[in-house]
Amino acid sequence: MANGSKSFRQFILGLLTHRPMSGYDIKRFLQSLGWLVGSPSFGSIYPALHTLLENGWVTVEVSSFENKPPRKIYTITEAGKSVLQEWLSHPSTDNAPLKAFVMRLILSDRLTHAGLVAHLRQRHAQVADHHASLERMSRELDEGRESGQRLALEYGMAVASAELAWLDSQLERLSQEPVSEDVLESVG
Amino acid sequence: MANGSKSFRQFILGLLTHRPMSGYDIKRFLQSLGWLVGSPSFGSIYPALHTLLENGWVTVEVSSFENKPPRKIYTITEAGKSVLQEWLSHPSTDNAPLKAFVMRLILSDRLTHAGLVAHLRQRHAQVADHHASLERMSRELDEGRESGQRLALEYGMAVASAELAWLDSQLERLSQEPVSEDVLESVG
DNA sequence: AAGCGCATGTAAAAGGTTACATGATTAC
DNA sequence: GTAATCATGTAACCTTTTACATGCGCTT
Numbered sequence: 001m002a003n004g005s006k007s008f009r010q011f012i013l014g015l016l017t018h019r020p021m022s023g024y025d026i027k028r029f030l031q032s033l034g035w036l037v038g039s040p041s042f043g044s045i046y047p048a049l050h051t052l053l054e055n056g057w058v059t060v061e062v063s064s065f066e067n068k069p070p071r072k073i074y075t076i077t078e079a080g081k082s083v084l085q086e087w088l089s090h091p092s093t094d095n096a097p098l099k100a101f102v103m104r105l106i107l108s109d110r111l112t113h114a115g116l117v118a119h120l121r122q123r124h125a126q127v128a129d130h131h132a133s134l135e136r137m138s139r140e141l142d143e144g145r146e147s148g149q150r151l152a153l154e155y156g157m158a159v160a161s162a163e164l165a166w167l168d169s170q171l172e173r174l175s176q177e178p179v180s181e182d183v184l185e186s187v188g
Numbered sequence: 189m190a191n192g193s194k195s196f197r198q199f200i201l202g203l204l205t206h207r208p209m210s211g212y213d214i215k216r217f218l219q220s221l222g223w224l225v226g227s228p229s230f231g232s233i234y235p236a237l238h239t240l241l242e243n244g245w246v247t248v249e250v251s252s253f254e255n256k257p258p259r260k261i262y263t264i265t266e267a268g269k270s271v272l273q274e275w276l277s278h279p280s281t282d283n284a285p286l287k288a289f290v291m292r293l294i295l296s297d298r299l300t301h302a303g304l305v306a307h308l309r310q311r312h313a314q315v316a317d318h319h320a321s322l323e324r325m326s327r328e329l330d331e332g333r334e335s336g337q338r339l340a341l342e343y344g345m346a347v348a349s350a351e352l353a354w355l356d357s358q359l360e361r362l363s364q365e366p367v368s369e370d371v372l373e374s375v376g
Numbered sequence: 377a378a379g380c381g382c383a384t385g386t387a388a389a390a391g392g393t394t395a396c397a398t399g400a401t402t403a404c
Numbered sequence: 405g406t407a408a409t410c411a412t413g414t415a416a417c418c419t420t421t422t423a424c425a426t427g428c429g430c431t432t
Contacts, residue, residue, distance in 0.1 A: 005419060018334055024383055032325055034318045036344045044420050046385060069382050069428040105343060108336035130222045137220055146206055148296035155293060155354060156224045162350030166343060193391060212411055232392055234413060257400040257411055382428085390421075398413080404406085 002054075003047035007100060008040070010087045012048055013057055013080055014107035020061075020075040023049055036102050049074055057083060085110065091118060117174055124167045131160040190242075191235035195288060196228070198275045200236055201245055202295035204264040205272070208249075211237055212259065224290050237262055245271060273298065279306060305362055312355045319348040 003009075012026060021029070023045045031039050049072075052058045057080030064070045076084070088110055092100050101123050108116050138153045191197075200214060209217070211233045219227050237260075240246045245268030252258045264272070276298055280288050289311050296304050326341045 003419090008419090018337070022383080023385095032321050033340075033344075034321055036318075036322070036340065041421055042384075043386080043422075050385095064428090067429070069384090071383065102340050102343065105340045106336050108339060109334060110336075130224075133220050133222055134224070146297060148294050148298075149206070151296060151358070152221075152224065152290050152293045155290065155351075156221075158354040159347060159351055163343075163347055166346040170339070191391095196391090210411080211413095229393055230412075231394075231414080238413095252400095255401070257409090259411065378432090380429100380431085382430105383426100384428105385424100385426075387424085388422085390419105392417105392419085394415105394417075396414085396416100399411085401408100401410080403408080 003051045004044055007092070007103065008044070009048045009052055010084065011037075011103045011107070012045070013052055013076060013084050014088075014103075014110070016058060016074055016076040017081065017084070017107075017110060020073045022071040022073050024071065037099050037106075052080070055083075056080075088115070091122065113174070117171065120167050120171055120174070124164065124171070127160050127163050127167070131157055131164065134160065191239045192232050195280075195291065196232070197236045197240055198272065199225075199291045199295070200233070201240055201264060201268055201272050202276075202291075202298070204246060204262055205269065205295070205298060208261045208263040210259040210261050225287050225294075240268070243271075244268075276303070279310065301362070305359065308355050308359055308362070312352065312359070315348050315351050315355070319345055319352065322348065 015021065015026060015029065023042065026045055026049075027039075027042060030037060033039075049058070052074070053060060056077060058074045058076055061073050061075065062070050063073050084107075088104070088107060092104060101119075104111075104119055108119070111119065134153050134156045138150065138157070141150055141153070203209065203214060203217065211230065214233055214237075215228075215230060218225060221227075237246070240262070241248060244265060246262045246264055249261050249263065250258050251261050272295075276292070276295065280292060289307075292299075292307055296307065299307065322341050322344045326338065326345070329338055329341070
């Protein structure tokens with residue numbers, strides 16, 4: 001494929017469902033999100049937008065806004081919404097150039113209730129595996145030796161535990177909450 | 189530089205201070221560590237080892253071990269220990285191809301007590317910034333709108349909080365614990 | 377008119393994965 | 405003898421960063 005990875009273009013396309021944005025807007029948004037999704041450079045953002053445009057999934061409009069240099073505002077098209085929905089419908093089996101879990105979480109407005117639950121559950125399973133792996137390594141490690149490695153394992157387990165707790169609480173909340181109209185809608 | 193990023197070669201070199209390993213060993217070790225540091229492929233591990241060898245920072249020994257196919261065991265040299273120490277001595281200002289914090293944590297055996305504290309403190313400051321950024325975004329977000337984004341922010345804050353708590357507890361422990369001989373030694 | 381912040385763009389280089397090729401050893 | 409696991413290696417490809425180049429509009 002031409003420019004940027006598929007999942008990255010998909011994510012940008014998804015962001016444009018929130019509101020029309022320029023490349024600069026996207027950069028700032030991702031920057032403030034920090035390492036939750038990473039902070040891609042302009043060198044990957046602009047080409048990705050060009051590809052989305054070529055595919056007809058977005059439209060551009062140059063907008064000179066209040067004494068500011070002209071900006072290119074990108075808006076998602078119906079075709080764009082359609083392919084996005086198609087992408088979001090099948091769960092991400094592929095690997096994650098940017099943190100796939102958070103990307104999908106940010107776009108979870110466009111997921112069904114069941115889709116969101118499935119996504120959280122899948123993550124829960126993965127993190128539980130990860131935690132178990134670290135715990136096994138920790139047991140196999142000699143007492144006293146390689147204190148740095150032990151420190152890293154404890155760090156990993158602490159973070160994984162917190163993530164599992166959060167996922168549990170969200171899944172709990174989702175199981176109690178009545179299914180709202182919002183999350184049932186698929187395409188806007 | 190020739191093969192692999194500098195920080196990746198540095199990390200591999202550091203792992204060899206624990207014990208001599210083959211490329212295969214390194215792969216399995218990183219695999220069980222999961223996404224704590226990422227799981228680089230053989231295509232990046234072997235070339236990195238070759239570069240370390242060319243620089244004279246490691247030596248190889250082919251070892252046919254108990255009915256198994258021959259393996260190339262890499263051992264760190266004195267020159268290797270020297271450059272590793274040099275790398276570890278100045279704090280990582282540069283960006284992180286693999287998770288720099290965890291990499292350094294795993295190698296923290298070779299850090300001084302003060303060096304480890306500094307490393308944890310630096311991470312603490314970064315995570316605190318990150319958390320503050322997410323909190324600010326959360327406040328700026330309209331109620332009810334963009335529920336996915338809010339979910340992602342809460343996720344990020346939950347994980348960041350847990351990390352801060354862990355870092356606090358470790359820094360607390362390190363401030364109480366008498367400085368041991370182990371962590372004062374720099375080169376073995 | 378020089379400088380700065382905003383904004384877009386692109387080519388080259390770096391970094392890493394995928395896919396393939398090779399070969400030894402054990403088990404069937 | 406052939407399949408499976410262990411083990412090493414490499415080249416082509418993909419993605420992303422780095423480092424530039426460009427230009428508008430405001431301020432001094």
